[in-house]
Every structure is written in structure tokens, then in C-alpha cells.
Amino acid sequence: MDESKITERGRRTRQRIIEATGEQILASGIGGTTLDDVRAATLTSKSQLFHYFPGGKAELVREVAGWEGKQLFEAQEPFIHDLGSWESWEQWRSGLVHYYISRGRWACPIGSLATQAAMTDPDLERVIADSMRAWRELLAEGVRRMRTAGLVDDSADPVTVATVILAAIQGGLVLSQPERAAWPLEAALDSALAPLHAASRPQGAPAA
Amino acid sequence: MDESKITERGRRTRQRIIEATGEQILASGIGGTTLDDVRAATLTSKSQLFHYFPGGKAELVREVAGWEGKQLFEAQEPFIHDLGSWESWEQWRSGLVHYYISRGRWACPIGSLATQAAMTDPDLERVIADSMRAWRELLAEGVRRMRTAGLVDDSADPVTVATVILAAIQGGLVLSQPERAAWPLEAALDSALAPLHAASRPQGAPAA
Known part of the structure; x- marks a missing residue:
């Protein structure tokens, strides 16, 4: 309307x-x-x-997905639009973990709706897939910024690193849920950020 | 009964x-x-x-969880009980990816039920959490076997590595679903297996 x-x-x-x-x-x-x-x-x-x-229930559920996605993105501000330094990644990571802890539920609104929508509502699935891609693109953009700043070398492919990080968030939450604890999410996130760290080089070192 | x-x-x-x-x-x-x-x-x-x-629907859903879990574990046989060599990990990985591809649905029966059960059925949640822990323990056991065989050094903590791998599977599936493609799952899995590879040492090299 x-x-x-x-x-x-x-x-x-x-x-x-x-x-x-x-x-x-x-x-x-x-x-x-x-x-x-x-x-x-x-x-x-x-x-x-x-x-x-x-549009009834279908429209309402899509609005829920949009609203939950908005909150999730806001929880990552302003770092999600920076990610051009290790400090920024660290602050992004801690804001995100805090967001999930503060919800009191180990579930990602986008991720858990994605699973449910896949078979039942193609329109909703498209909305969620778009959110997921937008999220991935913001992370990939951060990896590119790290490259430009000379903080990581070219071995870190931005889209792959971003996909691995997003998968770690989604899967970490699935495992944090039964444990009612952040450690599986944090272990998964740390591991996903490792390739970025592995590709890091001392600030100011000449590009290869 | x-x-x-x-x-x-x-x-x-x-x-x-x-x-x-x-x-x-x-x-x-x-x-x-x-x-x-x-x-x-x-x-x-x-x-x-x-x-x-x-027990009605609740009992039936628990039986479904048990049966789906059994199929998922069978798809990882016999490698899930070995994982004592790089070949075994490679074969386990390819069997698992093939299982998800052959289902025609990018969803893990255990993982997606876990998300749904968390808030609605504590008994079911317990059954699924037990499956998840049993799965993690099998993977951790594999990491220990790699250590015993002298193929990885002590920097690879078995439970952490196993948690990261499981999270990669669950999260990779969440991202593979909207893409209808295996690459997000495979990228996540490869990244999760990397710490194991990073801790590897030439066969026969003396323990540190």
C-alpha cells in the first residue's frame, strides 16, 4: 500500500x-x-x-523479513561500511556477536527465514537472498578496502572470504543455539577471519 | 511403543x-x-x-529427526569413523557434499530441525543437540587420529576444529540454498579444513 x-x-x-x-x-x-x-x-x-x-500472510512475512534485516544491518553500523582496518573488523565482529547475544535467541533472522522460505515462498526467498547478497557484498567491499590499504595481499579473494565469513555466522548460530553460548559462533567467526589475517602484512610493507 | x-x-x-x-x-x-x-x-x-x-505429532517429529540423522550419518560412512589421513578427510568431504547435492535440497536435516525446534520443543531440541554433539565428537576424534599419526601438530584443538567444520557445513548450506549451488558450502568447508592443513607437517617428520 x-x-x-x-x-x-x-x-x-x-x-x-x-x-x-x-x-x-x-x-x-x-x-x-x-x-x-x-x-x-x-x-x-x-x-x-x-x-x-x-496481501495477507505472505505480504506480512515479507515485511517481517525486511524489518528484521534492517535491524541486523543497523547492528553492524557503522563498521560494516568501513572494514578498512583490523580495528574496524574487530569492532564489526564484536557488534555482531553482541547483537545476537542481546536478542536472547541464537538465530539469525535472515538465515532462519531463508531455510524456511526456500521451499514455500519463492518471493520471500528472493527478498532474503537479496539481503544475503547485499550483506556478502558489504563484507567483500571491506576485504577490497583492506587490499587497497595494503593490509592484506591478493591471496584473499573478496567474495570467497565474504562467503566464508557469512557461512561462519550462520553455521556458528546453528551450533550456538543448543549450547546457549557464544563460543561456537565465535570459534567459527575467528576461523573464517583467519584467511584474512593469514594474508595480512605489516603496515607499510611494499605491495608484492 | x-x-x-x-x-x-x-x-x-x-x-x-x-x-x-x-x-x-x-x-x-x-x-x-x-x-x-x-x-x-x-x-x-x-x-x-x-x-x-x-505421542502424536511430537513423537512423530522426533522419529523423523532420528531417521534423518541416521541417513546423514550413513552418508558419511565409512570415512567419518576414520579421518586418520588426508585421503580419508577428502573422501568424507566429498561424500558429504554429494549427500546434500543428491537430496536436491540445500538443507541439513539436523541443522534445519535444530533451528525450528529450539523454541518449540525442548525434548526434540535435546535429541537434535545430542546428534550434533555426536557428530562433532566423531570429527574431533578424527583430528585426534591425525595428531596421533603425526600428520598435524598440537596447534589444532580437536573440539574447536570440529566445531568450526560443523559450523561451515551448516552455514555453507544456508548460503548454498539461495544460490542453488554447492560453491558456498564448498568454500566454507575448505576454509574450515584449512587450520588442519595449516597444522600439517610432512609425514614422518619428528613430533615437536
């Missing part, structure tokens, strides 16, 4: 519905989330729900 | 129900799977279903 036509109060209601749906999905998965649950949690009527989300 | 009392025909029916439920869970998630769907897919009656699975 045309967002410019929504009042401030309407915007808040709409956001409240998105957040309640996000909670429901985290608790029961996309398949276990019904519009009735969402209505009960937000005390909204059927017609209100369809006023804000004419 | 006491399995010794089930006839061969009953066993087949029971297995058919488990497999149909597994398909349904892959397609719609645990939350989106109902006993009615399972009954429709297997042409079984309500009383038949509860005869085989008195």
Missing part, C-alpha cells in the same frame, strides 16, 4: 503487527504462524489486518 | 509415515505440518497413526 497515506498512529499499528508476527515466527516458524495468532497478539480485527497488509 | 511387537508390514507402514512426515516438514516446516496432512499423504486413519505414534 501507499505508505504516504498512513497516519502516524496507523504507522505504529502497522509496525506493532509486524513485530508481533516476527515474535510468532521466531516461536513457531512461518508455517506455524497464523493470522489469527497475529490478530490475538495485537488485538486487531481481520479488516484492520487486511487494511495494512492486503 | 515396543518395536518387537510390530509385524514387518506394520514396520513398513510406520516407516512410510515417518518419511511422509519428513517430506512435509521439509516443505512446510514443523509448524506447518499437521497430522491431517500426514494422514492424507499416507492414506492412514487417525487410529492407525496413534497406534504407531501414541
